[in-house]
Each structure stands twice: as structure tokens, then as C-alpha cells.
Amino acid sequence: MRTTASAISKGTETLVHTGSVPDAVAALMRAPHQLGDFPFPVSYGYLAVGVVDEGPAEWLGARVFGLLPHHSHHLVTAEDVHRIPDGVSDRRALLAGAAETGINILWQEPPRLADRVAVVGAGMIGAATALLAAQMPLARLEVVETNPERRCLLTGLGLTAVHPDEASGDCDIVIHTSGSEAGLARALALTGDDGTVVEASWYGTRSPAVPLGADFHARRLSIVASQVGQVAAGRRLRRTRVERMRAALAALADERFDALLTGTSPWHALPQVMEEISGDTALAAATLCHVIDHTAPEPEAPPAGGADPDSDAAPGIPH
Numbered sequence: 001m002r003t004t005a006s007a008i009s010k011g012t013e014t015l016v017h018t019g020s021v022p023d024a025v026a027a028l029m030r031a032p033h034q035l036g037d038f039p040f041p042v043s044y045g046y047l048a049v050g051v052v053d054e055g056p057a058e059w060l061g062a063r064v065f066g067l068l069p070h071h072s073h074h075l076v077t078a079e080d081v082h083r084i085p086d087g088v089s090d091r092r093a094l095l096a097g098a099a100e101t102g103i104n105i106l107w108q109e110p111p112r113l114a115d116r117v118a119v120v121g122a123g124m125i126g127a128a129t130a131l132l133a134a135q136m137p138l139a140r141l142e143v144v145e146t147n148p149e150r151r152c153l154l155t156g157l158g159l160t161a162v163h164p165d166e167a168s169g170d171c172d173i174v175i176h177t178s179g180s181e182a183g184l185a186r187a188l189a190l191t192g193d194d195g196t197v198v199e200a201s202w203y204g205t206r207s208p209a210v211p212l213g214a215d216f217h218a219r220r221l222s223i224v225a226s227q228v229g230q231v232a233a234g235r236r237l238r239r240t241r242v243e244r245m246r247a248a249l250a251a252l253a254d255e256r257f258d259a260l261l262t263g264t265s266p267w268h269a270l271p272q273v274m275e276e277i278s279g280d281t282a283l284a285a286a287t288l289c290h291v292i293d294h295t296a297p298e299p300e301a302p303p304a305g306g307a308d309p310d311s312d313a314a315p316g317i318p319h
Helices: 011-016 095-107 124-133 150-156 181-190 243-253 256-262 269-277 280-287
Strands: 002-008 048-049 063-066 081-083 116-120 139-143 159-164 171-176 191-199 222-225 261-266 289-293
Touching: 002 116, 002 124, 011 124, 011 222, 011 269, 048 159, 081 243, 095 124, 095 243, 095 256, 124 139, 124 150, 124 171, 124 256, 150 159, 171 181, 256 261, 261 269, 261 280, 269 280, 269 289
Parallel strands: 116 139, 116 171, 139 159, 171 191, 191 222, 261 289
Antiparallel strands: 002 048, 002 289, 048 063, 063 081
């Protein structure tokens, strides 16, 4: 497979990039085709699309998605990749991992007819999950987000996006994807009596404080873990991972997913991009899904004698 583009899954890849994968789950957190071991050196990533250059005749030229690292080429079996449906662009297909995670979350604690649902956190996973949930016959669906630019983006997609202070309470189900203590506390506050919080955030080596005092027990709240590594309980005996991925790719026929692709960089800028996305930067705040373009040309060679001595940029990497 010749890679045409890959994407950064900001939450998990930031934790990998900063060496924050706990030893206890290092084996579980291995990407399907990861090279090396945590913490370093490691070649990570699991959102890639490309074209089959060599293989069985029926696969030649096929556009495919795979859970593959940020490499220019991959040697894989036909079972490792999935055909991208007609009508879904290569770039949008990069969101198959996010859509698959959203499907798993909704399978974990399925909303019922006329339910009141909130999604706390409008990152790539939260936004994708909200787009999927919006297709259900819910009484109310709100996306709770602190970032006003993200709220504006989601409003433009036809979703109801609100600041945490303005969110409606008494929810049947609250899906938490913000990866923050404050987000988890707000999710519990928005959940109605006997309601459920689906915790879809992963905190790496952090141990967030969870407000289990006050009325948590009196209101009989539940917190349910959701993790895409396994098909959600209640579905795993009737759905395979392949079937779940096919459902995710089919869901990407919705053109609104294009809005979650918030930036593009050439492949040779990946080290710099990861540094910026992992820090407190404007790029990190703006990023939902950042695309890495593997069709970009090779960077120009530095001038004879090395890089410009007045420049603090690495050779071949733009400022």
C-alpha cells in the first residue's frame, strides 16, 4: 500500500509523543502495525489511507483505509485494510477511526427513543460521535464545549453546541470525551438521576479526581467505560471489528465530517507538527483531525555548507 495521507489522532498520539503511556497498558496500547516499544523509539499512528500498488489483481488500484502508522508505504495483508466506499474521499476516510470509536460509544450505552443526550468535549471523537448521534430520534442532543470556535463550527453543522455553564441538565446519557477533570465533573452534574456517564476519555498516566461525593450515590449515577479496542459489550457476540469498521466507513457518506479536518501539513513537517499539537499552542487548540499529506514533494536540500546560520529552523522543516 502506498500511503497518500495519514492523520493525527490528537488525544492518544499526544500521550504517546510525550511518553505518557502507562506500563500497565503498554501492550494494549500498541498500534496494530507499530514498530518499536513504548516509550521510545516507537513508530506510531493508526489512521492512514492509500492505494494498493502490489497484491492480488482484485486489489490493485483500490483505495483503502488501514490502522497504520505514519509511513510512506506498508506491507500488509488484505485483512489489514478496508476498501473506501465510493463517494467518500481519501481525506474524509481518515476519520474512519473516529467514526468507529463513536459507533462503539453509542453501542456501549445505546440511547433510546426521545432520550436526552449530551456530549462533553468537541474534539475529534466527541464531534464525530455527535454527528452519529444526531441521526437518532433523540429528544435533545447538546455538545458541551468551552472553545467558542469549535462551538461555532458545530453549530454550522446543524448541531446544538453550548458552553458548559449553559448546558441542559437531567440527561439520560452523557458521553464524556474532553479528557479533563473539569469535563468529567460537568458530565456527572448534567446526568439525571439513575443516568449514565459514558467515559470515553483516556488519561494516560494521569489520575483525574472524580467527584463521587455529595449526591453521586444518592442520585444512583453510573460511570461506564468505553474503549474501542474491543467491540462494545452487548454487541461483541454479534459484530466483528471488521463489521464495525465497515459501518464506520459507510457513516462517512455524511459530508459534514469534512469539517472535522482542520489542517494539513506535508509529511516532512510531522515532527514539528507533533511538537506543536502536544503543547499549549494555537494549533493544538484549533485541531480536531490534522492531516499529513504523503504526496507532498521532498523538501529542498539545504544550501551547500549546511543550513542558514541565522535560521533556528531544522533543515527542510518550515518555520
